[in-house]
Amino acid sequence: MLEWKGIAASTGYAMGSAYRLPELPAAVKSAVLSYPGSKLDKQEIDKEADRLAEAVRQAAQDIAAWKREAAAAGREAQARIFATHLSLLQDPEYIGEVTERIKGEGIYAESALRAVTDELVALFGAMENEVLRERCADLEDVAGQLHAKLHGGDTPLQVRLTEPAVIVGVDIPPSLTARLDRRMVLGIALEKGGRTSHSAIIARSLGIPAVVGIRGLLSAIQTGDEVIVDGRQGIVITTPEQSTTESYATRQREEAVAAARLARFKSLPTATADGHAVQLAINIAHPQEAEAAREVGAEGIGLYRTEFLFMDRSTSPSEDEQFQAYRSAVMAIPEGSAIIIRTLDVGGDKAIPYLQRNREELNPFLGYRGIRLCLDREYSPLFKTQLRAILRASACGKLKIMYPMIATLKELRAASALLQEAKLELDEAGLPYDPKLEAGIMIEVPAAAMIADQLAKEADFFSIGTNDLVQYMMAADRMNEAVSHLAEPLQPAILRVIDRVIQCAHKEGKWAGMCGEMAGHPLAIPLLLGLGLDEFSMSASALLPARELIARLDYAECRRLAQQALQLESAEEIQRLAAEACTPNVSLESE
Ligand code: PEP
Numbered sequence: 001m002l003e004w005k006g007i008a009a010s011t012g013y014a015m016g017s018a019y020r021l022p023e024l025p026a027a028v029k030s031a032v033l034s035y036p037g038s039k040l041d042k043q044e045i046d047k048e049a050d051r052l053a054e055a056v057r058q059a060a061q062d063i064a065a066w067k068r069e070a071a072a073a074g075r076e077a078q079a080r081i082f083a084t085h086l087s088l089l090q091d092p093e094y095i096g097e098v099t100e101r102i103k104g105e106g107i108y109a110e111s112a113l114r115a116v117t118d119e120l121v122a123l124f125g126a127m128e129n130e131v132l133r134e135r136c137a138d139l140e141d142v143a144g145q146l147h148a149k150l151h152g153g154d155t156p157l158q159v160r161l162t163e164p165a166v167i168v169g170v171d172i173p174p175s176l177t178a179r180l181d182r183r184m185v186l187g188i189a190l191e192k193g194g195r196t197s198h199s200a201i202i203a204r205s206l207g208i209p210a211v212v213g214i215r216g217l218l219s220a221i222q223t224g225d226e227v228i229v230d231g232r233q234g235i236v237i238t239t240p241e242q243s244t245t246e247s248y249a250t251r252q253r254e255e256a257v258a259a260a261r262l263a264r265f266k267s268l269p270t271a272t273a274d275g276h277a278v279q280l281a282i283n284i285a286h287p288q289e290a291e292a293a294r295e296v297g298a299e300g301i302g303l304y305r306t307e308f309l310f311m312d313r314s315t316s317p318s319e320d321e322q323f324q325a326y327r328s329a330v331m332a333i334p335e336g337s338a339i340i341i342r343t344l345d346v347g348g349d350k351a352i353p354y355l356q357r358n359r360e361e362l363n364p365f366l367g368y369r370g371i372r373l374c375l376d377r378e379y380s381p382l383f384k385t386q387l388r389a390i391l392r393a394s395a396c397g398k399l400k401i402m403y404p405m406i407a408t409l410k411e412l413r414a415a416s417a418l419l420q421e422a423k424l425e426l427d428e429a430g431l432p433y434d435p436k437l438e439a440g441i442m443i444e445v446p447a448a449a450m451i452a453d454q455l456a457k458e459a460d461f462f463s464i465g466t467n468d469l470v471q472y473m474m475a476a477d478r479m480n481e482a483v484s485h486l487a488e489p490l491q492p493a494i495l496r497v498i499d500r501v502i503q504c505a506h507k508e509g510k511w512a513g514m515c516g517e518m519a520g521h522p523l524a525i526p527l528l529l530g531l532g533l534d535e536f537s538m539s540a541s542a543l544l545p546a547r548e549l550i551a552r553l554d555y556a557e558c559r560r561l562a563q564q565a566l567q568l569e570s571a572e573e574i575q576r577l578a579a580e581a582c583t584p585n586v587s588l589e590s591e
């Protein structure tokens with residue numbers, strides 16, 4: 001038995017025998033070797049160009065059909081991947097270039113296809129932008145399909161499993177992942193990829209447990225070997241011992257029971273047993289994750305952390321690149337819902353070296369962070385670029401903007417002034433945006449909580465960021481285990497500050513939400529409801545359990561509970577009180 005650690009890409013457990021994928025690039029490459037790049041005569045060149053055109057036509061026909069199937073089944077992420085593949089087939093810089101190579105160099109279609117694909121993959125693979133890097137998988141995928149069509153057959157990767165299996169491989173081309181039969185594919189374990197690689201996105205949307213980025217996995221696994229995929233912890237176990245298999249079988253059964261119980265809540269609105277309605281939203285860090293809002297039946301996206309778009313690169317993304325990302329997120333949300341895009345919150349533990357040059361900070365969480373950096377004269381052009389991109393995306397769907405780390409009214413006013421400037425610039429350029437775009441703020445700095453009455457007059461909404469608010473209120477670093485007993489959201493001081501913030505918002509007729517982790521904590525939910533919180537934004541996996549819990553609660557009872565909790569003297573007392581309200585099955589660990 002061997003245990004392999006990778007990246008948890010799609011939650012759940014899978015057990016079964018492995019099916020090892022044939023490796024596409026090797027298959028294509030060996031075929032190319034049998035078509036040496038010898039010079040062809042004019043007639044042969046024309047024949048090769050025709051073969052390529054016919055292969056492109058057939059592949060486009062297949063992909064268009066898959067796209068229609070995916071769209072009809074409401075699998076929009078998959079439909080978009082197929083649309084990308086169709087556009088590659090029409091791309092003059094790809095297929096056009098392959099044709100040019102055949103003609104210019106007098107080589108076989110396979111050789112030209114491989115050469116151009118390799119060059120583009122090398123080009124995209126070297127890019128800092130993760131989204132563009134991931135285009136490599138799409139290119140390889142399309143190349144594989146064209147290669148197969150050139151030979152009049154199916155792609156070697158059209159896996160036809162006759163029995164359910166766990167797919168293992170280096171990587172899976174996105175189009176194949178999108179066509180996987182959920183009933184036959186128990187799980188996925190891959191050597192390559194990250195949480196945002198296409199295969200991970202699709203695995204999540206299909207609900208297939210997956211672990212990716214497992215180095216060296218293929219050295220220890222063959223088709224037919226027993227394997228366990230633990231998509232919760234990001235672990236793969238090869239040839240497991242009997243006791244391990246039994247323990248996972250128990251977990252699988254428990255998970256199935258819980259999921260079946262929760263599934264019916266996907267299509268229900270969120271309301272307490274006595275009919276008090278609130279909004280349940282999800283938090284995302286990448287535009288691709290917006291799909292999850294539909295999957296879990298969320299009433300919106302309460303926090304899109306845009307700083308991830310600025311990470312792992314050496315320069316900030318352009319206005320257009322940001323616009324594309326924000327637009328794709330806003331277009332993926334469920335109808336009738338909204339997405340809250342938070343402006344750049346660099347700093348603290350989210351370092352972006354090219355934006356924080358020469359700044360050694362003793363206390364990064366108390367330093368040059370979030371709106372502070374964005375309002376600095378050096379960075380305000382970068383901030384304005386982001387505001388323009390967000391404004392432009394607001395023309396494509398319901399979107400709200402939110403500023404992080406606001407501590408003073410002056411900061412809010414300065415951000416609003418820049419937003420106004422950005423609007424005027426777009427007016428001049430004739431670019432559309434939503435003129436009624438709401439602009440809200442995070443309440444995560446105690447100073448903001450203390451002046452919430454003033455801020456509520458000028459902000460359109462509040463979203464309470466308890467991850468930071470708790471650490472700043474309690475003076476307890478959110479990363480430091482030694483003070484974790486203080487960095488606890490159910491402290492009396494925290495409940496009181498939340499109560500104040502919600503009341504200040506309501507007094508001005510504004511709504512108050514929460515996007516810190518506390519919002520998805522089962523023990524906190526009855527209290528937050530009772531304090532009058534209007535919106536709860538949490539990780540997608542926490543949403544259905546939260547909706548189910550809320551449906552069991554009584555609003556009048558929660559209000560009474562919250563008032564009682566506000567009078568208690570310790571976190572332990574508050575936890576005990578909340579646990580009684582949440583029965584059954586809720587413990588402090590069940591977050
Ligand atoms: C928070 O502070 O609660 C929050 C949601 O923001 P982040 O975790 O990104 O700091």
Ligand code: MG
Binds near residue numbers: 404444465467
């Ligand atoms: Mg924060």
